[in-house]
Structures are given as structure tokens and as C-alpha cells.
Amino acid sequence: SQQGEEDPQALSIQEGENATMNCSYKTSINNLQWYRQNSGRGLVHLILIRSNEREKHSGRLRVTLDTSKKSSSLLITASRAADTASYFCATRNQGGKLIFGQGTELSVKP
């Protein structure tokens, strides 16, 4: 069962622009995580935000969480061609398993 739904499914921007990806989920969560996947590779953990947090930063990444709307956003500032990848949100509930969304495919053109 898919919990998170990312929007948009695909995003194409120029280098230097900001990229924003959104994630919506259905049930209550303990935390929400964002992962990155380069084509044909495994996923890499980017950032985790707990249910009692509203915003978190890590380098060029900024994540927000609105539990009242059951949504999160990932902002990548000053994007680079190397940021081209698929980005997934994943939610963790009290059962402990991560449930992944279908991902946003980001293309950053040089």
C-alpha cells in the first residue's frame, strides 16, 4: 500500500533554479523521510523530519512538514545538474515500517 504521494511526478528546471517537490500522506506518522535515487542505483537517505517538527534544513535542502494537512515539501535551492535524480518521500508510523511514495523525477539542465 502506498502512503505518500509525490507531486509533481516529473519536474524539469535550469541549473541555479530552485526545485520544490511535495508529498501528501494519509495516516498519522512518527516521522517523514526524503530519499534520493540516481538512475539504476539504490536510494540514499537525505533528511528526516519528526512529526513534532515543522521545518528542517540540511545544506541546500529544506524540508517542511504540515501534519494538519498531512503534507511535506522538499526544496532544493540553487540546483545543479548533479541533483538530477528521483526523489521519494517515505512515512513511518507506529508500526515501524517505511512506506514510500512513487517519487518525483527531477531533471536539472545545465
Add this chain to the structure above:
Amino acid sequence: DGGITQSPKYLFRKEGQNVTLSCEQNLNHDAMYWYRQDPGQGLRLIYYSQIVNDFQKGDIAEGYSVSREKKESFPLTVTSAQKNPTAFYLCASSATGGDNGYTFGSGTRLTVV
């Protein structure tokens, strides 16, 4: 360096054959997971194990089997009962406790020929 190793990277299976995908971690993680990824469908959980000698079915366990005899290893067998096995398979591990991310292997691409 600690991490997860999946092998092989590419695997070809004939109709009716069972194949086993390897997943080994040296991160001392208690929990391990197997996901299947198809184009446009994200990741779907096949099986997971939170402790040695114990594992649970995920959302799409039919046609698959696993074992967890050692903490470091969580092999996945794709049986002949799995009618559409062509996919990208990802193994992951995590420490126990809710505020831990998953560490993923680099995946095995299985193709039925």
C-alpha cells in the same frame, strides 16, 4: 567502510526457475527489508525482518521467500510461483528505533528470459 552489498547486480532467470538474491550488511543493523521497484510504481515491500530468525510478509510477498539465519544476511528467493518477477530489487537495513533512516544496497535487476 560499513554498508550493504547486493549481488549479483544483474540476474537472468528462465521460466520455472527459482533464483536467490543476496543481501549482506556490516552495519550491525537489526532490521532488514526487501523492496521491489517497477517503473512508475515506487517501492513495494516484499518481506522484512526485525530480528534474527524472524521475518514478516510485506505487501507483495506472494511468490517470494526469505530467511534470516544471521544478522548480517537476508537473502531473497524469487520462486517460480512469482508470475511477473522482472523488476529492480532493493535491500535495505536500519537500526531499531523509529528515528532511523534506511541504508540501501545498490540493487539487483532481475530479468526473466
